Amino acid sequence: MNAPDFLIFSDLDGTLLGHDDYSWAPAKPALDALKARGCGVILASSKTAAEIAPLRAEMGLSDWPAIVENGAGLLDPGDVTGSTGDDNIYRxxxxxxxxxxxxxxxxxxxxxAEVAATTGLPEQDAARARQRRFSEPGLWTGTDAALERFLEAADAAGLSARRGGRFLTLSFGGTKAGRMDDIIETYRPRHTIALGDAPNDTEMLERADIGVIIRNDAAPPLPKMPGEDSGRIRRTTEEGPAGWCQAVLGLMQELGRTPARN
Structure with missing residues (x-):
């Protein structure tokens, strides 16, 4: 396998998918340019394998692995359903x-139905969100003091806890950045680029050769990151997938890998 010029590691919601319409259509020119050069796009999200697999197939990215459940697991190349596999970890x-x-x-x-009501997802998507293999998100219903005791007990049981805007998620560990290392070791790309819009993307942005913070006006902007003054970390002027497209095509040109012409 030849080393790709680029491996792109990308968050989904608010980054490659529009915040309001969940469309990736504005990013298609950049996705097409990457495919023409044999470059890979690694989707990296809190979503489950069952949620990501059909989306990855729709984008034409099924030849590449995906980072699922916020780095707790991987979706193998070629798996178009994400509904198969060993569930012993989740059990x-x-x-x-x-x-x-x-x-x-x-x-x-x-x-x-409860997951749909809690997340705002349609029931079909909520069903996929329940097909978990590596981690368990949920709601904390107790007091703050009880939460501290819960987290201490979870740690003693070998579980890692991550708090997001809505959910507390338990797993056996793993991060997007950690999974990046495994994938980079396998594919040995010449350049790595990471794109994201949220705090749980910062480790991924820092790990890549170049990190791109995607503008998302629906959420507070990320604080200034180390590397922004030197240009290793950049910010887009456009939101979501339009910003994604702008950044990727610009970096391909900047790094001397202009899109292949027919």
Missing amino acids: DLRARLGDLPEGFHGFGDMDT
């Missing part, structure tokens, strides 16, 4: 959660 995770103090209400405790 073990749920078993350990059962021994922790009460107060955590995870997706495994909810039916599809």
